[in-house]
Amino acid sequence: MYQQAAWIISIILILFVIFVFLYVVAHSGRRTDYEPIQRKGYRIRNVWFLAVIAAMGLATFYTLRDLPFEKPAHAADSTVVQVKARQFGFVLSQNEFRVGEPIAFQVTSEDVNHGVGIYDERMELLAQTQAMPKYTNTIYYTFDKPGTYQVLCLEYCGIGHHVMVATITVAPAEEGKGN
Ligand SMILES: [Cu+2]
Known part of the structure; x- marks a missing residue:
């Protein structure tokens, strides 16, 4: 879902840049006074600056709460996994x-910086963090579907970067535990 949204937004922004470019090319032959254009430009810029600040503020407010980095309330009951x-x-x-088992992946690296990304069967990224030497980053995650998941490196780390793959299997929830 996020990949698709990012893709669509990128396409829209690219089309916008193309449109601006073509507009400028089409109007570049005309000679007019610079000052009124500059004044108009500054006015537009002021309005858009405030609009962008407001839009980004709202977007940040509504999306920050979905970030998976916050320590969840049930963190203490999590299955701790060393990665x-x-x-x-x-x-x-x-x-x-x-399914439904809260997990705390404690991620570190034994050599250089790596990334740890957990992907579902459709290769959608579910959770990720950096794997850094002498430092532990924790991913709190609860799988909500049974299946086979992949862990891939997200940081180019050398000649064998692309072979860094681990597999996670998630079984259906235990009987009588809901889900
Ligand atoms: Cu790596």
């Missing part, structure tokens, strides 16, 4: 989970 990234692979202390 060690290294050239070129991942070592997970556990890779079989159940």
Whole structure:
């Protein structure tokens, strides 16, 4: 969903840039006084500046709450999983989970910077963080569908970057536990 939104927004912005470019090219032959155009430009700029600030403020307010980095209330009941990234692979202390089981992936690296991205079967990114040497980043995540998930490196880390793959399997929720 996010990839598609990003794709559509990119296309719209590219079309906008093309439109502006063509507009400028089409009007470049005309000679007019510079000052009124400049004044008009400044007026438009002031209005748009405020509009952009307002739009970005609203977008930030509504999207920040969906960020997965916040420590959830049930963090204490999470299954703690050590994730060690290294050239070129991942070592997970556990890779079989159940639907609805809250998990805390504690991510670090044994050598250089890596990225840890968890992808579903449609290759949509569900959660990610950096894997850094001597530092632990935690991803709190709860799988809501059974299936096979992939962990891929998101940071170009050397010649074998593309072979950094780990698999996670998620089984249906336990009987009597809902879901
Ligand atoms: Cu890597």
